[in-house]
Amino acid sequence: MPQFKSNLDTQWLSKIADFIEETAHALGVQDPNVIYDLKLAVDEACTNIMTHGKKSQKKDHLLIQMGRQMNKQDRIIEVAITDFGNAFPFQKMTLPLKDLSIEEKLKNGFGVGLIKSVMEKTEYKSFPDKNILRLYKYF
Amino acid sequence: MDIQTKKAGDVIVLEISGRIDAFTSEKLESELHSIMNAGKLKFVINFEKTNYISSSGLRVFLGAHKKLSENKGQIKFSNMPDPVLKVFALAGFDKIFEIHSTEKEALEEFHEIEEGFKKQRYA
Numbered sequence: 001m002p003q004f005k006s007n008l009d010t011q012w013l014s015k016i017a018d019f020i021e022e023t024a025h026a027l028g029v030q031d032p033n034v035i036y037d038l039k040l041a042v043d044e045a046c047t048n049i050m051t052h053g054k055k056s057q058k059k060d061h062l063l064i065q066m067g068r069q070m071n072k073q074d075r076i077i078e079v080a081i082t083d084f085g086n087a088f089p090f091q092k093m094t095l096p097l098k099d100l101s102i103e104e105k106l107k108n109g110f111g112v113g114l115i116k117s118v119m120e121k122t123e124y125k126s127f128p129d130k131n132i133l134r135l136y137k138y139f
Numbered sequence: 140m141d142i143q144t145k146k147a148g149d150v151i152v153l154e155i156s157g158r159i160d161a162f163t164s165e166k167l168e169s170e171l172h173s174i175m176n177a178g179k180l181k182f183v184i185n186f187e188k189t190n191y192i193s194s195s196g197l198r199v200f201l202g203a204h205k206k207l208s209e210n211k212g213q214i215k216f217s218n219m220p221d222p223v224l225k226v227f228a229l230a231g232f233d234k235i236f237e238i239h240s241t242e243k244e245a246l247e248e249f250h251e252i253e254e255g256f257k258k259q260r261y262a
Contacts, residue, residue, distance in 0.1 A: 033225075036222045040193060043193050047160070102235065110230070111195075
């Protein structure tokens, strides 16, 4: 499964985007809208780790793995983002983006709302030494 | 990301090229604040050459909108590519901001508002 190791520095976000785009193409994704959604969701998740979650990280990097699942009905891209910090209440954040006031939009959690808006499914699991966020997108 | 700035009367037009993410949005925020601190209150942001925006970029514009609104200023957007427009719409920003098809249209809207004020003043 293709893997990318990123420093915990927002300067690396453009490199992450390049990895997502190149790997999505290699996995057979043609639709630019699907690729944009994947880049957006991964960017938001990695930004959270690099900014809000940075202090608790026990390693100096995060990992991104990307693969695909195919059956007769569906073709799905799966992206797994692993970090080594404190767990984050990802699933609790279900923000109704459009209904938020300006003040609420400026608060943290805004990015998580975007991730959930553009992905078909998300899973967040916390382990003693790491957290894994899995993102699923049909293509 | 690259930012080109030009004046159209009392309106400042920013043409943004490339990616607006958590790293580059710091530069954008700094540029906007610097212009606002110089007393400019009217902005058009031209997104024609912008290929990506994340929530970090949206936050910058929301912050600018808040500050400008407090000072009777305004920010308008133009030439938004579909993927960028989609992110704005997902966040409900298309209800907060004026989004115009072209930079010319956004500038004309500013000038029409100005003309309207003048007519009211001298009526």
